[in-house]
Amino acid sequence: MAEPGFEDDVYAEGAPEREFHAGIAARLPRKSVSGGALVRDEAGLILFLEPTYKPALEIPGGVAEADESPLQACRREVREEIGLDLPIGRALVIDWIPVRGPWPDQLAFVFDGGVLDAAAIARITPDPVEVGGFAFRSLAGAGERLRPSMARRLAAARLALEIGETLYAEFGRPVRGG
Template structure:
């Protein structure tokens, strides 16, 4: 079955018990990122053009797009690879920060990248490099360092984790 078939199988949406309430409910930002490693286990980090810290391939989901689909789309856009994305490693809740709403950040297993040639999108990515988490930490927000450590742990244990701002709960 595909998503459209699943939606049809759900039947009619329930009626709003208070007309207009759905439009007034809070919205969260949702993002999906890929933990892509080289054969030595180093993580693929991108230097974005639009912020001062390193990031992993991925990005914010568009309207009615799943975090998994957003991850695949963003990986293809940012590094030019149409990759199969693997299992969920971490779901992390991120609180309101400045102008940004609170968010849910999903990290998926992006697998091992051997000799594939990356094609970076110059509007989004300055450079890409494989680094250990320790090497990258000075250029990461502390919450991202914690989130990626949990993702690496999930690769080892085979158990995804839920985190609040990068802290295992």
């Protein structure tokens, strides 16, 4: 007998609760959710993308679409942005990002994108609409091209790799329970 899948889980959950007051669900706050991949080369350098639409460096990934999980968004965005179907691994960091200007608060997931060898790196095909270039760099080497919160988030992701745990962070700063 096959293990139940995602669709089976959704079916088994049943119908949503009936609202006691019309429109209550519509008044609940909305957060955006994103999934990015920490991809490294064999020297341990991080794959950074140079977006065509903003000055800061990014890792492959992006915002989840409606009814798309952070992991699905990460896989889709990696495929779109660098042209590779990578085996995306475990969640390294779940980072809450506060409201900034016109942007709502967000939950940003960073997943383990693995280590690419020279042959895989040679197959990277950046999306010309979204990606102006790419490079493997250290966090220090990315320097001022990284937003401070992204630098903190990626440092937390490196730590999560080292200790073998998923970390929860707020604006890139790991939060320990207690």
